Amino acid sequence: MQVDGAWANESESAGINFRIRLDGIAPAQGGGLSLFKYFFGWAKAFDGKLEVKGGAVDDGAFETSDAVWADDLGEGLGLLALVKPVGALTVGFGVYTADNTDTVDLGELKYTAGVAYDLENVLSLKLEYANRGAAGGNENEQVQLGVGVSALESAGLSLALTAIASELQDFSDKGTFKFIESVGFKKDALALGFDLVEGLKLGNDDPLDFRAGLYGAYGLLGGAITPRLDINFLSGYEPVKNGTVQTGYRYDGNFGTYAKETLYLGAKPSVNFTIAEGADFEVGYILDVGLGDADDGLYHAAYANLKVSF
Secondary structure: OEEEEEEEEOOOOEEEEEEEEOOOOOOOOOOOOOOOEEEEEEEEEOOOEEEEEEEOOOOOOOOOOOOOOOOOOOEEEEEEEOOOOOEEEEEEEEEEEOOOOOOOHHHHOOOEEEEEEEEOOOEEEEEEEEEEOOOOOEEEEEEEEEEEEEHHHHHHHEEEEEEEOOOHHHHHHHHHEEEEEEEEEEEEEEEEEEEEEEEEEOOOOOOEEEHHHHEEEEOOOOOOOOEEEEEEEEEOOOOOOOOOHHOOOOOOOOOOOOOOOOOEEEEEEEEEEEOOOOOOEEEEEEEEEEOOOOOOOEEEEEEEEEEOOO
């Protein structure tokens, strides 16, 4: 179960955003904010050219435009400052501490810096750096670049490219690259998409992984019923097998998981029913067939998902 909330004052110069999520997974030990995906306050000044967010922050200013990762390098419990000197340009700086501890270790703080340039209906550029994956976690310097092309959206076409480099502090031995290419087409009731992910891990005997995903959906009865089919091919990477169906069918997480000599073919048929305005019910089935030498097993799951917005 997930509940989102947002409040802003009359002038929209300050507000609060939060998300409470219960997903059947035991929360991290300690940390009074473990049930909150995010919970932060924000304030704007200088006609919106400066915005400061504080608390358990989650912000999308530097999220990439691809359909696989579609994320930034993460925030956390701390402060984020966004400066917008001109209309299309955003510069941001953040500092965060771990949310499962009562102490602050200055040597384990997470720092982020990002630049975004969003030219509406033309182009989106995102560049971000982080000194670690999570505050309080192991050092993992990362940088990512995202490019999204929206100039062709009037014809229903969207394009996005993302590159992520990790473990920069010991790049020759532990460094990783991820390259993501997404192509989408949407016209009337029809939606099609094709995604590619290539991975390279330096200092590894079997450094390459490859993923390809294809999906199609068509809205019936004015979008009231939408069947969809996802087909995925994975090489050098294992799909999620622990019931995490929300990420399993697109394989959009665990970028560092390499599995030697694995080969998988996956399929996910699903149907979404729009019950009423703001209410959707989806049922689906996930099937992953192992074709490689390391694992020739079969993994499958069925799920139902109800989403209500009010």
